[in-house]
Amino acid sequence: MRFHSRATGLPAASRTGRSGKAWLLAALLAGLVVVVPVYGLLLEAMKGSAGLWAHLFSTILPVALVDTLILLAGVGCLVALIGTTTAWMVTAYDFPGRRLLEWALLLPLAVPTYIIAYAYLDILHPIGSVQGAIRWVLGYESPRQFRLPDIRSMTGCIVLFGFVLYPYVYIPTRAMFLTQSGNLVDAARTLGVSRRAIFWHVALPMARPAVAIGVALALMETLNDVGAAEFLGVRTMTVSIYTTWITRTDLPGAAQIALALLLIVVALVGLERRARRRQRYMTDARRSRKFLATRVAPLRGMLFFAVGIMPVLLGFVAPFLYLADEAWKRYQFAGLSPRIQDEAVNTIVIATVATVVTMLLGFVVAYAARIRPGIQSTVILRLSVMGYAAPGTVVAIGVLIVLAGFDRFIDQTALDWFGVSTGLLFMGSGAAIIYALTVRFMAISAGGVEVGLSRISLSLDHASRTLGQSSAGTFRHVHLPLSKTALSAAALLVFVDCVKELPATLLLRPLNVETFATHLYGEAARGTYEEASIAALAIVAVSVLPVILLSRVGRNQARSLDEASPR
Amino acid sequence: MRMSPAPAIRLEGVGRTFGVNAALRGISLEIASGEIVSLVGHSGCGKSTLLRIIAGVETVDTGSVFLAGQVVDGSSRFVEPERRGVGFVFQDYALFPHLSICDNILFGLKSRPRREALATACDIMERVGILHLKDRFPHTLSGGEQQRVALARAIAPKPSVVLLDEPFSNLDQGMRDRVRAEMLSLLRTTGATVVIVTHDSEEALSSGDRVVLMRAGEVAQIGTPRDIYFRPESAYVAEFFCAFNTIPGFWQNGCFETAIGGFALPHAVRRADARRLYVRPQAIRISPNLGEYSGRIEERIFLGACEKVGLRVEGLEELLVAVLDEPLPDSADTVRFSIAPDSLLVF
Numbered sequence: 001m002r003f004h005s006r007a008t009g010l011p012a013a014s015r016t017g018r019s020g021k022a023w024l025l026a027a028l029l030a031g032l033v034v035v036v037p038v039y040g041l042l043l044e045a046m047k048g049s050a051g052l053w054a055h056l057f058s059t060i061l062p063v064a065l066v067d068t069l070i071l072l073a074g075v076g077c078l079v080a081l082i083g084t085t086t087a088w089m090v091t092a093y094d095f096p097g098r099r100l101l102e103w104a105l106l107l108p109l110a111v112p113t114y115i116i117a118y119a120y121l122d123i124l125h126p127i128g129s130v131q132g133a134i135r136w137v138l139g140y141e142s143p144r145q146f147r148l149p150d151i152r153s154m155t156g157c158i159v160l161f162g163f164v165l166y167p168y169v170y171i172p173t174r175a176m177f178l179t180q181s182g183n184l185v186d187a188a189r190t191l192g193v194s195r196r197a198i199f200w201h202v203a204l205p206m207a208r209p210a211v212a213i214g215v216a217l218a219l220m221e222t223l224n225d226v227g228a229a230e231f232l233g234v235r236t237m238t239v240s241i242y243t244t245w246i247t248r249t250d251l252p253g254a255a256q257i258a259l260a261l262l263l264i265v266v267a268l269v270g271l272e273r274r275a276r277r278r279q280r281y282m283t284d285a286r287r288s289r290k291f292l293a294t295r296v297a298p299l300r301g302m303l304f305f306a307v308g309i310m311p312v313l314l315g316f317v318a319p320f321l322y323l324a325d326e327a328w329k330r331y332q333f334a335g336l337s338p339r340i341q342d343e344a345v346n347t348i349v350i351a352t353v354a355t356v357v358t359m360l361l362g363f364v365v366a367y368a369a370r371i372r373p374g375i376q377s378t379v380i381l382r383l384s385v386m387g388y389a390a391p392g393t394v395v396a397i398g399v400l401i402v403l404a405g406f407d408r409f410i411d412q413t414a415l416d417w418f419g420v421s422t423g424l425l426f427m428g429s430g431a432a433i434i435y436a437l438t439v440r441f442m443a444i445s446a447g448g449v450e451v452g453l454s455r456i457s458l459s460l461d462h463a464s465r466t467l468g469q470s471s472a473g474t475f476r477h478v479h480l481p482l483s484k485t486a487l488s489a490a491a492l493l494v495f496v497d498c499v500k501e502l503p504a505t506l507l508l509r510p511l512n513v514e515t516f517a518t519h520l521y522g523e524a525a526r527g528t529y530e531e532a533s534i535a536a537l538a539i540v541a542v543s544v545l546p547v548i549l550l551s552r553v554g555r556n557q558a559r560s561l562d563e564a565s566p567r
Numbered sequence: 568m569r570m571s572p573a574p575a576i577r578l579e580g581v582g583r584t585f586g587v588n589a590a591l592r593g594i595s596l597e598i599a600s601g602e603i604v605s606l607v608g609h610s611g612c613g614k615s616t617l618l619r620i621i622a623g624v625e626t627v628d629t630g631s632v633f634l635a636g637q638v639v640d641g642s643s644r645f646v647e648p649e650r651r652g653v654g655f656v657f658q659d660y661a662l663f664p665h666l667s668i669c670d671n672i673l674f675g676l677k678s679r680p681r682r683e684a685l686a687t688a689c690d691i692m693e694r695v696g697i698l699h700l701k702d703r704f705p706h707t708l709s710g711g712e713q714q715r716v717a718l719a720r721a722i723a724p725k726p727s728v729v730l731l732d733e734p735f736s737n738l739d740q741g742m743r744d745r746v747r748a749e750m751l752s753l754l755r756t757t758g759a760t761v762v763i764v765t766h767d768s769e770e771a772l773s774s775g776d777r778v779v780l781m782r783a784g785e786v787a788q789i790g791t792p793r794d795i796y797f798r799p800e801s802a803y804v805a806e807f808f809c810a811f812n813t814i815p816g817f818w819q820n821g822c823f824e825t826a827i828g829g830f831a832l833p834h835a836v837r838r839a840d841a842r843r844l845y846v847r848p849q850a851i852r853i854s855p856n857l858g859e860y861s862g863r864i865e866e867r868i869f870l871g872a873c874e875k876v877g878l879r880v881e882g883l884e885e886l887l888v889a890v891l892d893e894p895l896p897d898s899a900d901t902v903r904f905s906i907a908p909d910s911l912l913v914f
Contacts (some may be wrong), residue, residue, distance in 0.1 A: 065707055199686055231904050391768045411657075457659060457661060459657040459658075459659055459661035460661050460663060461624075462619070462622065462624040462648070462655065462657070462661065463655065463657060463661040463662075463663070464663075464674070465623070465624060465647070465648035465649050466622050466623075466624065466648050466649070466651075466653055466654065466655040466721075467675030467720070467721075467724065468651075468677065468678060468724065469649055469674075469677070470647065470649055473649075475676070478663060481665045482663075482664065
């Protein structure tokens with residue numbers, strides 16, 4: 001059998017026979033899984049009466065929208081500032097401690113927004129130790145005489161987000177500086193630009209796409225947050241969705257806000273895509289030479305180190321030490337309660353199952369794009385990764401709509417035919433969480449597989465085929481061994497993200513099922529500080545794993561550049 | 568030429584379109600068993616696509632491909648590449664980076680008993696001269712060594728057809744000629760039918776029993792190297808293999824008249840609609856005082872073995888370029904020259 005796409009009018013892709021079509025079909029199904037919740041969201045939002053829309057526009061949206069936009073603008077500026085400055089500092093200058101900073105600056109990535117908010121609420125509490133110490137130093141006696149501005153404010157929220165989300169800017173910007181500036185900086189200097197002016201005239205303009213990508217990612221993460229904003233009293237749209245559903249059980253209303261939020265996300269994705277396209281042109285340079293850092297005087301070097309270590313201290317070390325201390329105190333006081341042990345099991349089981357499912361579906365989608373390149377598979381790949389940009393609450397509401405409908409249908413059918421009620425099959429079993437996590441993190445798995453495969457030259461596929469291997473054999477003997485590392489890295493990332501994920505888990509967990517994240521949320525929302533520190537510490541500890549991985553990738557990149565540099 | 572009743576490779580009206588670009592427009596071609604054919608053309612002419620179609624890693628839109636008389640790609644049937652018995656040497660060699668040299672060569676021998684496969688692999692490595700590399704990994708090898716491994720791997724399963732896609736283009740000039748000669752003689756001993764894709768006209772002429780020149784997805788001319796070089800059927804073919812001087816002119820009384828005089832041409836190359844005379848640089852003979860024409864030397868490029876000289880000739884707009892085997896005296900300025908009539912062409 002042959003497959004001519006002439007009939008469809010689409011350009012015929014490079015096809016290798018039968019196997020291609022099966023892959024494409026599988027990819028289509030996997031892609032549909034992701035798209036369906038958005039579709040459900042649309043349908044549900046339509047259900048809301050016209051009055052509801054009006055209500056939405058007059059009451060919730062103005063406040064939530066303005067708050068969301070202020071938060072985005074603030075976080076965007078702050079992460080761009082911190083991320084670009086630190087990236088330039090560790091790339092262009094050599095000072096004692098630079099090597100340490102290079103990877104330490106990644107650490108705040110391991111602290112989810114809701115955990116940093118949780119930690120700082122206690123650290124900076126008016127009657128907490130930090131403010132107490134300040135008062136003692138300044139000679140005040142009570143919080144009434146002196147207190148720091150309340151962290152529970154928009155400003156507090158922006159600052160906290162900025163200090164954990166700046167690595168999203170730091171990573172791509174530093175990579176850009178490292179790989180690209182060598183040649184350009186030399187060229188600029190021969191053209192008479194001073195070393196100092198290079199940052200403004202060469203490096204910064206060149207890094208703009210990288211900064212834009214990083215900011216877009218950081219802002220997506222900001223939109224995803226439901227815990228921190230709520231603890232800090234900022235009513236973002238994400239929080240509104242959550243409360244609209246949880247406290248008012250108004251699904252159409254939640255769907256409507258979710259749709260509005262999705263529009264902002266679409267804008268962010270557009271920004272990111274455009275930046276990536278521009279970056280591609282810029283990184284097209286044939287051969288890049290490593291940027292040579294200039295050594296700075298000792299005093300200035302110490303100043304640089306002090307500036308560079310600030311975000312690490314604020315975004316990682318302080319909250320980590322606080323959590324470790326609290327967790328230790330709690331452990332000595334009560335040991336590990338059965339409750340926290342249950343949560344550990346829940347967290348691991350949910351994250352593991354979700355990782356397996358996500359990796360499988362992501363693999364199908366990305367592999368189809370390789371086996372059968374062309375418009376169809378590219379569209380499927382792009383569609384299936386859009387869940388990553390969508391905030392967890394939006395995905396959760398979409399999944400809720402789809403699966404609740406499905407549950408009702410099954411229950412009704414079973415009742416009609418067999419006279420048995422199945423109850424809420426999907427919602428009650430935790431399948432909904434797995435579904436939502438898959439939708440949200442498929443981008444990581446598909447992206448990881450895609451990157452892993454893209455490093456394998458297509459001619460290797462062809463060599464394998466002409467040497468007698470079928471496409472399955474080619475996968476087993478060529479693709480799998482060559483992309484093992486990329487696949488396991490992607491799986492690790494997905495796993496950790498599943499452990500960290502709060503909003504979707506919060507909305508979709510079956511009754512009485514708690515994970516580390518939801519436990520922490522519950523205690524923080526109640527204002528109690530009991531076992532949450534243990535849960536938070538566990539999440540941060542797990543989240544450090546991919547950061548280590550990232551720093552190793554960065555080092556390898558630098559090393560390979562060293563090797564590629566002319567001797 | 569044909570040894571068996573069915574040609575090893577037969578293409579019938581093969582067409583392939585990518586988006587709106589037609590890469591191949593109805594290529595028909597027959598290659599006899601054991602023949603070495605070079606497929607040459609500028610980049611983008613479709614030669615690589617054609618090679619990949621024969622291998623089965625690319626498919627046709629129209630037309631059919633036959634291997635040893637059996638249809639392997641056409642409207643009714645598609646044979647997967649792994650079932651075609653075709654060896655392929657890739658431009659980037661496509662060695663599996665995670666496998667040792669020996670395992671790379673064993674890759675195509677998986678269906679055979681392990682011991683037999685190993686013996687075959689060792690034998691082939693011996694013949695290609697890479698046995699000492701057998702436990703190394705591809706990234707530790709030089710370009711020339713990788714090239715040998717790629718060839719050894721392709722011919723290890725004893726395919727009846729071996730396809731080579733610009734196999735020598737990644738080697739530097741000095742090594743290229745040597746490796747090419749070795750590879751070709753090795754390929755001849757295997758008796759396989761060989762198709763070599765190249766963009767280098769000299770390589771095409773020196774490698775193939777026959778040369779297929781392609782242009783924009785079509786065959787411009789097929790012939791033996793001498794045929795295609797000395798008797799090109801179009802100006803395109805002529806200029807592809809040789810940097811001709813061209814002089815405008817017209818037919819008059821059986822003579823091709825130009826600004827520097829009339830030329831009587833052999834019957835075989837006469838074309839009634841010809842507008843230009845084609846003169847090979849090698850056909851211009853300069854001597855201090857003999858020769859029918861005179862010109863002033865305006866440009867000299869010393870190339871070592873020969874010298875390229877640009878002559879300003881009265882009545883001609885462009886410089887007439889001559890390639891001389893023997894160096895001219897440095898002082899040469901105005902010289903006399905003659906044009907050897909036997910290699911002249913008109914188009």
